[in-house]
Amino acid sequence: MPHPNARLTVHGRRLLIERVRAGRPVAHVADEMGISRTTAHKWVRRWRAEGDAGLYDRSSRPLTTPHRTPADVENRICELRRERKLGPARIGPILEMPASTVHRVLTRHQLNRLRWMDRPTGQVIRRYERGRPGELVHVDIKKLGNIPDGGGHRIMTRQQATGNRQATTDARQGGSPVIGYSFVHTHSHRRPHPARLQRDPDRAYVRPYSSNAERAEALADFLHTYNYHRCHTALGGQPPISRVNNPASQYS
Template identity: 75%
Template sequence: MSHRNARLTVHGRRLLIARVRSGRPVAHVAEEMGISRPTAHKWIRRWRSEGDPGLTDRSSRPRTTPHRTPSAMEARVCRLRQDRKLGPARIGPIMDLPASTTHRILVRHGLNRLAFLDRPTGQVIRRYERDRPGELVHVDVKKLGRIPDGGGHKVLGRQAGRATRSGMGFD
């Protein structure tokens, strides 16, 4: 989804393509629409190669992460965390990794807080696991004071209210 101040939405890109297909110069159309010529050419090129689906927004997430820490090393970091209960600053030198990378690995695997782990076993504690949302029922409990007939201490005064409070309390 485009942000609200975007120069080109999917509709605007289709309009750009239509104007260029009608024979108008790309530079003129780009200037009218408030975008640069390279951006206009990018959308035209994408439309020519992919058709109408090429005009939709794409994810900015990279398809690959070539420098990501290998999974075997991530498993060793997690094992150190669970077995020895060490923090990122102490695991990093053992694994020859920066503490920030070690922390990122622990966050990715849900091991970043020692409070999330069961102390003796080192396993992640799952406090609530439910099959579907709303499965747990929430009940509010509130103290409600019993006010005697004729009013409480605000009407009768503090001493009078106490004297007549036989059995008064909370529900």
Template identity: 50%
Template sequence: MSHRNARLTVHGRRLLVERVRSGRPVAHVAAEMGISRPTAHKWIRRWRSEGESGLTDRSSRPHRTPHRTSAPTEARVCRLRQDRKFGPARIGPILGLSASTVHRILTRHGLNRLAFLDRPTGQVIRRYERDRPGELLHVDVKKLGRIPDGGGHKVLGRQAGRATRSNMGFDYIHSAVDDHSRLAYSEIHPDEKADTCAAFLRRAATFFAQHGITRIERVLTDNAWPYRKSFAWRQALADLDATGKLTRAYRPQTNGKVERFNRTLLDEWAYIRPYTSNDERSTALDSFLHDYNYHRCHTALGGQPPISRVNNAAGQYT
């Protein structure tokens, strides 16, 4: 890769070749371009042997690495990482390797961060993203304790807050996230019964249709009873002409986009500041969702908000 002060870019190498082909000496052309004669001869040789493709940058990685750790040893490093979840400092002494060498091996095989692994099995988690909005909708419910009037323990302190919290019950935040665009929709309900889930799905479909996602093809949920057994949920899917999909048992990463949204929901709405009442927290949800969908930057979307991905896809498929 050429750096910003490079004397020769791909364009400069073409210019070098053209001047030499015109019959001028290589030494003269090198001098006026501010490069050495060996460098000029190197690019001329590459052009003569490989043509235009020889003028592009190539990897500086060596063809052979005689001192690289053997494949069986690397396999043992990977096995200890996946089976025992050991880090470089623990794997190194077991195999007689330095921690830095172990870290390079783990990085080479994509195992350097435990977040990349499925904790129960040790397998590398395969990330996926659907090709277009509406192809897959993730749905989940997050349960939150209600806040008593006057505030809970974050406002009153741990002991006083515990006394006011008794028998307050829970709020159930139903959320739907589009797999491709990450556009999100949430509602707060007093339960997670089948009728509630079905009605939420219909309203979520209306919300997505208002934002240009007029067709929901599949809906992915966990294995909660309303999604597996209820007639109301199946009827809602049928009304939308959508297919219901369930995650594998004990594999929340399959539904990971809405699980990650739930974490953002807690960090940037539910726990971002002390609320003095449950109504105050509930009212703040609309503001959070607007910011999430229209303004919040997403690393998975190249720093853009979800609505930009929806708009881009609309332009692509129209």
């Protein structure tokens, strides 16, 4: 990003090069554009050496940082974070370092937020978006316990839940109070329907439900919110529907 008081933007630098290439003296062009001859010659030299890429601002980061935390210490900080899930206030005393320094190291390695990590492995979760439909297909299967009519043990006592299980089983097929399971498939489709762009099985545990039908009704509302309104970091803050070029019924 150019300095806020800079005379030249990238467009201005291109204009400078065009005028110089037209055969005009660099000193005259510099005077017209309100910059010094030294600055004008600098951009001309960069353009001749690097082409159009040389007209963009370079990083102001120093080539060397003598006082940066050594690499082996940074690795040790990252290991403690991944393996023991410790924060800066606890890692600091272990390594005899200020907590603020530990926090900067964790931020540099994108480990400063535990929610960004896969808890079992300690690896940073990388969100991504594929270039074209069907390039990569994910299939996840989640096993969900069916809910007896009237509710299960999450919203009432075990005795009441057992009674509901028996009543639901008797009403359906009879026998012992076994409700069974449902399986939810999460997948990406080659030509996604807007209402099926993504299913989140963990939605089933957001709140307790009194029956399978109630949970199924809540899922439909969640799918709409997830696909049309929820911001996704992998999509630059946009909902999944923004990546569908021709949703169903768009041109009907």
